[in-house]
Amino acid sequence: MNIRNLKITNYIAFLFINLALTSLQCSLWLQFFGFFPSPYMWLPTLAYWAIYREIHEGLFFSYFLVIETVALSSIPLSLFLLINLFCFGLVVLIKQRIYWSGPTYLMLISGIISIAFPIFHFFLSWAIEPKPISDTEILDGILSSLFTSLVAMPLYYLYSSIDKITNKSLPTEAGASKYE
Amino acid sequence: MNYFNFDIKKLAIVVSLIIIPLIAVNMEHNPAERPWFVKPFIFASGVVQNMYSGFSSGVRGTTSLYLNLINIKKNNQNLQKENAELRAQLGALTELKLENQRLNNLLGFKENTKMELLTAKVIGKDLLIDHTTLTINRGTHHGVKEFMAVITIGGVVGYVIQPQTFTSQILLLTDRYASIDAIVQRSRARGIVEGLNKNTCQLNYLERDDDVKVGDKIVTSGLNNIFPKGFAVGTVTNVEKSQYDISQEVTIKPAINPFTLEEVFVVLNANKESFLKEEEQKENLNDEIINSKEITKDKVEIVE
Numbered sequence: 147m148n149i150r151n152l153k154i155t156n157y158i159a160f161l162f163i164n165l166a167l168t169s170l171q172c173s174l175w176l177q178f179f180g181f182f183p184s185p186y187m188w189l190p191t192l193a194y195w196a197i198y199r200e201i202h203e204g205l206f207f208s209y210f211l212v213i214e215t216v217a218l219s220s221i222p223l224s225l226f227l228l229i230n231l232f233c234f235g236l237v238v239l240i241k242q243r244i245y246w247s248g249p250t251y252l253m254l255i256s257g258i259i260s261i262a263f264p265i266f267h268f269f270l271s272w273a274i275e276p277k278p279i280s281d282t283e284i285l286d287g288i289l290s291s292l293f294t295s296l297v298a299m300p301l302y303y304l305y306s307s308i309d310k311i312t313n314k315s316l317p318t319e320a321g322a323s324k325y326e
Numbered sequence: 327m328n329y330f331n332f333d334i335k336k337l338a339i340v341v342s343l344i345i346i347p348l349i350a351v352n353m354e355h356n357p358a359e360r361p362w363f364v365k366p367f368i369f370a371s372g373v374v375q376n377m378y379s380g381f382s383s384g385v386r387g388t389t390s391l392y393l394n395l396i397n398i399k400k401n402n403q404n405l406q407k408e409n410a411e412l413r414a415q416l417g418a419l420t421e422l423k424l425e426n427q428r429l430n431n432l433l434g435f436k437e438n439t440k441m442e443l444l445t446a447k448v449i450g451k452d453l454l455i456d457h458t459t460l461t462i463n464r465g466t467h468h469g470v471k472e473f474m475a476v477i478t479i480g481g482v483v484g485y486v487i488q489p490q491t492f493t494s495q496i497l498l499l500t501d502r503y504a505s506i507d508a509i510v511q512r513s514r515a516r517g518i519v520e521g522l523n524k525n526t527c528q529l530n531y532l533e534r535d536d537d538v539k540v541g542d543k544i545v546t547s548g549l550n551n552i553f554p555k556g557f558a559v560g561t562v563t564n565v566e567k568s569q570y571d572i573s574q575e576v577t578i579k580p581a582i583n584p585f586t587l588e589e590v591f592v593v594l595n596a597n598k599e600s601f602l603k604e605e606e607q608k609e610n611l612n613d614e615i616i617n618s619k620e621i622t623k624d625k626v627e628i629v630e
Contacts, residue, residue: 172450172461181451181585218461219453220487220497267456277502279456281523286455 156312157207161214163304164191172218183286185293186260188215190301192230193255196237197245198309208234225267225274232266233259249302257295261287425588432589435479441554442595444468446476448587449493458498458524460484460584464592465492473552475593481558481581482506482546483590494592498584499559500524507549508559513537516547519559519578524585527560529576536574538565544578554599 167187175184192211195204208230216226237255245251264287271278308314436443450461464470466489476483476496484504488495497504501521508519508529515536517529529544542562548555560578567574 168453169450172453176448176451183455186453215453218450220457220459220495220501220503221454264455267454271456280502283455283524290455 152312152314156308156314157210159308159312160191160195160207160305161210163308164188164211165214167191167301168215168218183283183289183293185297186263186290187294187297189233189260189263189294190252190256190298191305192233193237193252193259193298194302194305196234197241197252197255201238205231205234222275225270228270228274229263229266232270233263236262249299252302253295253298256298257291260291260294428589431479432591436591439554440597440599441593442597443591444470444594446494446590446592448590458501458521458584459487460496460498460587460590462494462496462590462592463492465490465494467491469594470494470592475553475596476590477553477557477593478582478587478590481560482553483582483584483587485552486592496590499527499580500584506553506559507547508544509547510536510538510562511543511545511556512539513542517576519544522577525579525583526563527578527580529562529578530573532574532576534567534572534574538562538574538576540565548596548600551596553593554596556600 164187171184171187175182188211192208195207195211199207209227212227212230213223216223219226236259240255240258264282268279268282432445436445444464446462446464448460449463452459460483462476470486470489472486472489474486474489476485482499484496484498484501485506486494487497499506499519499521500523502523504519504521504527506519507516509516510529510532513536515532515538517532517536519527520530522528529538532538540562544559544562546553546555546557546559558581560580562576563579564577565574566576
């Protein structure tokens with residue numbers, strides 16, 4: 147397979163996994179745990195692409211990710227896009243200051259952006275929406291952040307194995323990986 | 327040959343050996359009764375036999391206990407497994423029983439109404455905590471359209487916002503974007519119910535003078551034939567009138583908890599179904615007649 151095909155396969159694989167994970171968050175989680183706070187399943191994917199890809203590539207993919215994920219919510223697309231963009235920016239900002247390779251880093255970053263997500267949501271909702279958020283569930287938000295951080299660990303191995311299959315070099319201390 | 331030349335000692339021994347059993351046979355008058363000199367031996371042998379018996383039964387008991395322990399362990403494992411299976415079966419049966427009850431209730435409701443209803447199953451929730459929507463397993467393929475009402479036996483659930491081919495998203499009554507036309511059942515004061523947070527709504531656009539009290543039932547107005555008329559929305563939990571405001575803040579607790587729902591109805595056609603009591607319907611009709619008369623009067627005056 148040439149590089150372009152590998153790249154497309156990589157994109158499709160990540161989008162497919164994201165679809166499976168977010169659907170799991172909305173449907174399967176509901177069947178087993180009801181309305182108990184669920185992890186934000188798309189955030190580790192966003193964090194992974196923000197950490198282990200060039201900024202322009204990660205950003206490009208994040209738009210696809212948002213368009214795919216927004217179908218499962220009633221949140222306006224523009225707002226969701228903006229919040230995720232802020233989260234992406236936050237990851238890049240943190241990465242420039244603190245970075246180490248391995249699953250624990252993805253766990254940390256996923257945890258941070260899952261805490262930041264509701265905060266960005268709250269403020270951007272007040273800035274953009276005609277009917278902004280008036281009441282937020284803080285405990286639910288904390289639990290969701292904790293779960294997001296926990297699911298990031300197995301997801302790291304899954305994502306790095308996809309990168310390996312699609313010949314994407316594994317993440318290094320230097321940061322972004324490239325096609326071999 | 328001397329036939330009488332024999333050893334006396336040997337003879338005595340032989341004779342005594344022969345005589346003793348003969349004497350014994352002779353002494354045994356009652357065969358059931360043992361002679362006195364045998365009794366100690368019987369007793370002693372009994373004791374020894376008992377000891378042997380005790381010892382052997384002890385050994386057998388210990389052995390069988392050990393063997394039984396192995397069997398007991400196996401039996402215990404089997405019973406535990408069986409118990410777990412039975413518990414699972416019981417759980418499934420209880421779940422089925424509850425589902426059956428729920429479905430029976432829904433069926434009863436569906437059969438006793440004029441409305442054209444479509445039963446749907448809740449299959450998903452919203453991705454985000456701050457947005458309260460549900461996904462149902464019915465879409466445009468089944469006749470679902472945007473803004474169709476979604477209800478359950480207990481009250482209003484919300485309405486359809488994004489119908490897809492086989493699924494639809496429902497905006498719950500408690501979502502901040504939801505708005506449903508409603509009236510206070512007792513005073514007929516009209517307002518719009520809007521979502522506030524997960525468990526509460528607000529009745530907005532009520533005039534300051536409108537009669538509303540804590541505990542009042544809020545029902546649907548039946549406007550545009552989307553929702554049936556007089557269907558439960560919730561109960562007033564708080565009324566606040568600020569000094570300078572022209573309206574009042576009315577907080578409502580929804581009639582149903584949307585987060586426990588498993589099956590809902592999509593109202594395909596409300597068919598002007600009314601859940602108002604007969605008296606209320608008469609009053610409503612009178613109001614409408616008076617209103618129409620007033621309108622006609624006004625029109626006549628204008629024409630004149």
